[in-house]
Amino acid sequence: MRKNRSTKIKSYTNNDDIYASVDLSTSLPKSHFPDTERNPRNVFNAIRDELLLDGNSRQNLATFCQTWVDDEIRELMDISIDKNMIDKDEYPQTAEIEARCVRMLAELWNSPSPETTLGCSTIGSSEAAMLGGLALKWQWRKKRAAQGGATDKPNLICGPVQICWHKFARYFDVELREIPLEGERLIMSPEEVLKRVDENTIGVVPTLGVTFTCQYEPVKEVSDALDELQANTGLDIPIHVDAASGGFLAPFCAPELEWDFRLPRVKSVNTSGHKFGLAPLGAGWVVWREATDLPEELIFNVNYLGGNMPTFALNFSRPGGQIIAQYYNFLRLGREGYQKIHSACYATAQFLANEIDKMGPFEILFDGDSSKGIPALAWKLKDGANIGGYTLYDLADKLRTRGWQVPAYSMPANRNDLVIQRILVRHGVSYDLGCLMLDDMKRALDSFARHPVAHSLTEEEASGFNHG
Numbered sequence: 130m131r132k133n134r135s136t137k138i139k140s141y142t143n144n145d146d147i148y149a150s151v152d153l154s155t156s157l158p159k160s161h162f163p164d165t166e167r168n169p170r171n172v173f174n175a176i177r178d179e180l181l182l183d184g185n186s187r188q189n190l191a192t193f194c195q196t197w198v199d200d201e202i203r204e205l206m207d208i209s210i211d212k213n214m215i216d217k218d219e220y221p222q223t224a225e226i227e228a229r230c231v232r233m234l235a236e237l238w239n240s241p242s243p244e245t246t247l248g249c250s251t252i253g254s255s256e257a258a259m260l261g262g263l264a265l266k267w268q269w270r271k272k273r274a275a276q277g278g279a280t281d282k283p284n285l286i287c288g289p290v291q292i293c294w295h296k297f298a299r300y301f302d303v304e305l306r307e308i309p310l311e312g313e314r315l316i317m318s319p320e321e322v323l324k325r326v327d328e329n330t331i332g333v334v335p336t337l338g339v340t341f342t343c344q345y346e347p348v349k350e351v352s353d354a355l356d357e358l359q360a361n362t363g364l365d366i367p368i369h370v371d372a373a374s375g376g377f378l379a380p381f382c383a384p385e386l387e388w389d390f391r392l393p394r395v396k397s398v399n400t401s402g403h404k405f406g407l408a409p410l411g412a413g414w415v416v417w418r419e420a421t422d423l424p425e426e427l428i429f430n431v432n433y434l435g436g437n438m439p440t441f442a443l444n445f446s447r448p449g450g451q452i453i454a455q456y457y458n459f460l461r462l463g464r465e466g467y468q469k470i471h472s473a474c475y476a477t478a479q480f481l482a483n484e485i486d487k488m489g490p491f492e493i494l495f496d497g498d499s500s501k502g503i504p505a506l507a508w509k510l511k512d513g514a515n516i517g518g519y520t521l522y523d524l525a526d527k528l529r530t531r532g533w534q535v536p537a538y539s540m541p542a543n544r545n546d547l548v549i550q551r552i553l554v555r556h557g558v559s560y561d562l563g564c565l566m567l568d569d570m571k572r573a574l575d576s577f578a579r580h581p582v583a584h585s586l587t588e589e590e591a592s593g594f595n596h597g
């Protein structure tokens with residue numbers, strides 16, 4: 130006998146087919162906390178099916194984050210499911226693996242003392258940026274207090290930054306002096322940095338791989354300008370590099386570019402392990418040039434988990450699997466493997482930039498040059514070239530019907546007038562997959578030409594997009 134669907138206590142037999150089961154013959158709870166147990170197999174399938182409605186991450190050409198991993202990483206993540214990164218006493222080998230990764234990164238970024246310097250894993254670049262920013266703020270405050278100066282108006286100078294720096298500034302009460310864009314200049318310049326520094330500047334944050342255009346900001350030129358400033362005025366302004374993407378690209382594909390601890394003024398660097406570090410989601414890093422660049426007051430000694438362990442973090446409990454997977458990548462790939470994977474991405478980015486340029490209506494703003502930025506491309510519409518009256522928001526919308534996420538967005542001030550579209554080429558976005566996307570892009574342009582857009586999409590109407 131079939132039970133009434135509204136009966137509270139449902140019964141089923143283990144022989145029911147999943148889709149003929151009582152569980153899946155009703156709408157599952159969405160707000161009401163469930164009263165009863167359910168069959169795990171049915172619940173699993175219901176949730177897996179719902180997840181089909183999410184985008185297909187491999188076709189997401191907006192994200193910088195890793196969407197493809199080795200089978201070995203899946204296995205390591207599985208056996209690490211119980212590893213708590215904070216519990217360094219219970220999981221000393223996980224802690225040791227984290228420390229090895231810090232030393233390897235310090236060496237990769239040319240720290241003068243990679244064996245003894247300090248650094249830690251985080252959940253991503255955002256947490257790493259908060260820690261880097263806090264260290265700058267504490268160092269500045271100590272210096273100012275020693276000079277007898279006021280310590281109530283700290284400021285931080287940056288170019289067009291990722292939202293995490295806006296968060297840092299607001300959460301930790303620092304004035305963000307974000308350099309506005311002008312004309313063709315879509316990143317910071319040394320001259321614009323110098324216009325904004327004063328005795329309350331806690332640091333300058335160049336981005337190695339700006340999220341909007343994917344270009345590298347000129348870290349060395351900014352550092353040189355600050356050297357000159359110090360020689361002339363005595364002001365000694367440190368640099369923290371937001372190398373969320375570039376930290377795992379430049380060392381392999383632009384080794385001659387000086388952006389890291391080779392420049393003495395660079396005191397700390399953050400990166401996202403889960404972007405071009407190729408680790409699964411939830412891995413970030415921050416490393417200081419030398420141990421003395423991290424103020425001791427920010428380190429907490431946690432002793433109630435057993436041993437006495439120093440930590441610097443915003444979180445407490447945190448999964449350890451990503452860090453173990455990161456270590457696997459370092460051993461598995463080495464400099465050679467990272468260089469090969471990322472070079473393949475750069476080649477694909479340049480190919481796509483060339484093909485999109487040939488389509489006619491677009492002007493390429495960044496073409497995936499490995500000495501200038503990350504494996505990506507960005508373009509804008511040429512004036513009046515959009516036959517059928519489409520905007521880049523319409524094109525993004527059209528591509529989405531085929532599953533591709535190719536975001537369009539406007540630039541920050543003073544170039545809010547400029548709307549651009551961008552593709553990130555990361556591990557797993559192959560040449561061939563790129564060709565399939567190009568075919569869909571051509572089909573979209575044909576369609577606009579045949580069916581002009583009656584009401585073109587504006588930024589407000591287009592679906593939201595986050596620069597991550």
Ligand SMILES: *Cc1c(COP(=O)(O)O)cnc(C)c1O
Binds near residue numbers: 193
């Ligand atoms: C992605 C990104 C961030 C934020 O990193 P998460 O790892 O997502 O927290 C910060 N800065 C830049 C330049 C980025 O590209």
